[in-house]
Amino acid sequence: MPNKVGKNADYPRIDNSDALYERARQLIPGATQTLAKGPGQYVRGIAPKYLRKGKGSRVWDVDGNEFIDYQMGIGPLSLGYCYDSVDRAIAEQLRDGITFSMMHPLEVEVAELIREAVPGAEMVRYSKTGCDVTSAAVRLARAYTGRSKVLCCGYHGWHDWYIAVTDRNAGIPRAVQDLTYTFNYNDINSVIDGVDDDTACVILEPVVFEPPKEDFLAKLRDVCTERGVVLIFDEMWTGFRLAAGGAQEYFGVRADLMTYSKAIANGMPIAVLAGCEEIMTLCEKDVFFFTTFGGEALSLAAAKATITEIRTRNVPAALHRQGKKLREGYNAIASEIGMEYTRCTGMDCRTLVTFDGSAGNPLQLKSLLQQELFKRGILWGGSHNMSFSHTDADVAATLDAYREALPLVHDAVRNGGVTAALRGIPVDPVFRRTGNFNTKPAVPAGGRS
Numbered sequence: 001m002p003n004k005v006g007k008n009a010d011y012p013r014i015d016n017s018d019a020l021y022e023r024a025r026q027l028i029p030g031a032t033q034t035l036a037k038g039p040g041q042y043v044r045g046i047a048p049k050y051l052r053k054g055k056g057s058r059v060w061d062v063d064g065n066e067f068i069d070y071q072m073g074i075g076p077l078s079l080g081y082c083y084d085s086v087d088r089a090i091a092e093q094l095r096d097g098i099t100f101s102m103m104h105p106l107e108v109e110v111a112e113l114i115r116e117a118v119p120g121a122e123m124v125r126y127s128k129t130g131c132d133v134t135s136a137a138v139r140l141a142r143a144y145t146g147r148s149k150v151l152c153c154g155y156h157g158w159h160d161w162y163i164a165v166t167d168r169n170a171g172i173p174r175a176v177q178d179l180t181y182t183f184n185y186n187d188i189n190s191v192i193d194g195v196d197d198d199t200a201c202v203i204l205e206p207v208v209f210e211p212p213k214e215d216f217l218a219k220l221r222d223v224c225t226e227r228g229v230v231l232i233f234d235e236m237w238t239g240f241r242l243a244a245g246g247a248q249e250y251f252g253v254r255a256d257l258m259t260y261s262k263a264i265a266n267g268m269p270i271a272v273l274a275g276c277e278e279i280m281t282l283c284e285k286d287v288f289f290f291t292t293f294g295g296e297a298l299s300l301a302a303a304k305a306t307i308t309e310i311r312t313r314n315v316p317a318a319l320h321r322q323g324k325k326l327r328e329g330y331n332a333i334a335s336e337i338g339m340e341y342t343r344c345t346g347m348d349c350r351t352l353v354t355f356d357g358s359a360g361n362p363l364q365l366k367s368l369l370q371q372e373l374f375k376r377g378i379l380w381g382g383s384h385n386m387s388f389s390h391t392d393a394d395v396a397a398t399l400d401a402y403r404e405a406l407p408l409v410h411d412a413v414r415n416g417g418v419t420a421a422l423r424g425i426p427v428d429p430v431f432r433r434t435g436n437f438n439t440k441p442a443v444p445a446g447g448r449s
């Protein structure tokens with residue numbers, strides 16, 4: 001019998017997952033299309049690798065095991081799997097067509113909805129993936145300012161201008177690598193030091209897990225305004241989640257350009273570039289940003305239904321409410337049993353469990369906790385990506401699982417038995433660095449570079 005959410009006698013059987021993986025390895029380099037969904041993020045030998053279906057907050061793998069999902073497609077499932085009003089909108093649109101030979105009215109309708117929801121969204125364009133729109137924003141900023149350099153913080157997608165600064169930058173010419181530098185979140189001096197007269201834009205995720213301190217975002221806005229630099233908020237995670245109007249609304253700070261995807265269409269592939277008219281109008285002629293599927297109507301129908309639901313039912317408030325229970329519940333359990341080395345932190349709609357290293361290798365501890373959560377029907381990659389479908393019962397079942405699993409991890413730490421308790425290969429580090437690498441070389445004495 002496949003496992004269910006709750007107490008299970010054993011770890012889930014994953015024979016069908018493993019068989020598919022063996023076939024994939026012959027054909028698909030790296031096996032996965034999305035690093036965060038690949039086998040490296042889950043304890044190999046214990047965790048399933050392929051999911052077949054979902055409903056609400058629950059998913060079923062290809063062996064029939066059921067889990068409460070806290071990854072939610074790595075962000076897009078803001079409302080939950082197979083959410084009725086969104087699926088209805090997709091089905092209705094499907095009857096009329098998917099992609100057309102001319103523009104579709106939904107392009108206008110969704111743009112109007114976004115303008116209503118998002119501060120400063122004077123103009124709107126669509127594409128398919130997050131990196132499409134972050135790259136378009138960077139190109140617009142370069143065209144608008146006539147400058148070349150980019151200062152960034154956070155993850156922004158697979159395109160050259162960003163991946164150039166990471167340690168997976170093979171295939172990207174040196175000339176491109178020399179145009180992007182990073183700054184450190186919550187460190188305004190690292191921004192001031194990084195900006196020079198050739199800086200076109202500062203792009204960042206307005207918040208990842210660590211909240212902004214000492215008016216960091218407002219100060220950043222001021223530096224950009226003073227230096228004539230375009231400020232881009234990459235709101236892939238924060239948009240339509242932290243608040244309907246994203247981080248700009250939540251923190252009361254305005255960017256010049258904003259990029260969205262993930263939460264906006266409950267799983268359908270669409271990305272949005274929005275911002276002030278003066279910059280966005282460059283897309284009319286000078287800046288080329290066009291793609292065959294940009295106006296694809298199923299995703300636009302899903303976006304219309306999702307944005308409407310997010311706004312009319314105040315979905316962000318629900319995400320924060322349920323996420324807060326998990327964050328506080330986790331921290332209470334950990335404190336009760338004396339696990340001072342682990343904490344759940346972040347914005348309540350999206351929190352992260354961390355291990356501080358004082359009790360052993362954090363990746364091993366994360367892996368052991370994950371292993372025990374999988375046994376109890378929780379699909380967990382270290383964070384709680386909340387959806388509108390995570391119910392009180394889901395939260396209670398998850399806290400029950402933590403109540404059982406955390407003491408097992410703590411016992412293993414105290415007995416020096418973490419490696420022995422692990423029944424599979426530990427997870428890899430998450431490919432996401434937010435600062436302290438590829439910072440701009442120091443200015444030579446006597447002038448700015």
Ligand SMILES: Cc1ncc(COP(=O)(O)O)c(C=O)c1O
Nearest residue numbers: 129130131155156157205234236
């Ligand atoms: C903040 C942020 N920006 C950009 C991207 C890139 O989006 P995509 O993977 O859709 O290209 C991601 C993806 O996870 C992201 O988290």
